[in-house]
Amino acid sequence: MNFWLSGVLLTLVIALICFYPLLRRTTRTSQLKRDTLNKAFYLDRLREIERDAQQGLVDDPEQVKIELQKNLLEDIPPESAVNFEDKFYGKLWFVSGFLSLLIIAGAIYFKIGAWQAQDMLAKTYEKLPYFYERVKDEDNNxxxxxxxxxxxxxxxxxxxxxPNDAKSWWLLGQIGMSLNNGNLAFDAYGKAAKLEPENTEYKLxxxxxLMMSDDTNEKMRGEELLKEVIRRDHSNMQALSLLAFYYFSREDYKMAAVTWTMMLKLMPxxxxxxxxxxxxIRSARDAIAEQTEEKK
Known part of the structure; x- marks a missing residue:
């Protein structure tokens, strides 16, 4: 309701700007032309009377001038009549222009307006329970x-x-990972972890x-989060695995081998x-051996 009211008011403002000054100008211009023509006719006729009087063609020039002035006054409409006519046609043109503008704007909006996108978004949101059920059977379907x-x-x-639904943020991050949308996953996981900093799954x-980032500071932040998880749960295999691969990627083969060895001891x-x-572990030890040979 507020949208449609705003649309009508905006159209009214546009109509005022576009049509009203134009109509006022037309009315004044028309009246100015009429006055100019009457004045020119009066002066021209007055010269003719004076010329005829000099030639003796007019018996009573003063009486002719009086009749001329009388005719001129009769040709001028009453001010109230002029104003009424101007206002009537001005309003008629303004209303016509306003309605035309409103119809055109409405037609364009219904053709290409945002209401279609809003309707599509509403229908997509209604499918949220369906998607929740589908996620439960993600492995098979x-x-x-x-x-x-x-x-x-x-x-x-x-x-x-x-906005404070941490689980939905985390789920959005999962979708970002599935779609290979790193920015979406980064932002969503970050908000989930911020909302529930003690949630191990969100933190991991x-x-x-973070550790997939090219930014060194973000990698270090990811490493710190993994260590926080391990300090609370030294047997968390997911955190140990991520940390071991991180060490290996930055060529800290000794720490990578130690971390993998720890994991091996915890496994059945x-x-x-x-x-x-x-x-x-063998790959890490071979890399350590190569580093030792290079130092000699």
Whole structure:
């Protein structure tokens, strides 16, 4: 309701600016032309009377002049009549222009206006419960990229009204990762971790995206978050794994090997990941050996 009222008022202002001055100018110009013509006719006729009087063609020139003035006054309409006519046609033209402008603006809005996008957003938001159910069966029935985009849009709308919903921010970050949208994931994970700084899952997700950054300070921030998690839970395999790969990427092979060895001790003997960890430890030790040879 407020939108339509604002639209009508804006159209009215535009109509006032566009039409009203033009109409006033037209009326005044028309009246000015009429007065000029009457004056020119009167002076011309007056010269003719004086010329005829000199030639003896007019018996009573003064009486002719009086009749001429009388005719001129009769040709001038009463001021009230002129004003009424001007105002009537001015209002008529103004209302016509205003209605035309309103109809054209309304037609353009309905054709290409934002209401279509708003309607689409509303329908997308209504599908949010459906997306929540689909996520539960993500392994067997994964969401398509288009569905993920719609899911992200629905979550954004939800977060506009509920900006302190940390879980929704984290879920939006997960969608960003699935869509390879690093900026979306970075911002969403960061807000989730800020809202619930003690949530280990949110902290690990934020640390992971920080350590993927090219910025050294962000990498260091990610490392610190991982260490915070490990200090609280020294057996957190996800934090240890991320930290080990981080050490390996910056060529701190000794710390990488120590971290992987710690992980190996925490794993049960039948864990399928042991082989990969053992291979990673050997790679780190080989890299240490190469560094030692280069120093000699």
């Amino acid at each position: 994964p969401l398509t990229d288009q569905e993920l985009q719609q899911f992200a849009t629905a979550l954004r709308i939800k977060l506009q009204n509920e 997700s934020y640390a992971r995206i 003997e039948d864990d399928t990941r042991r082989e990969l960890i053992e291979k990673s």
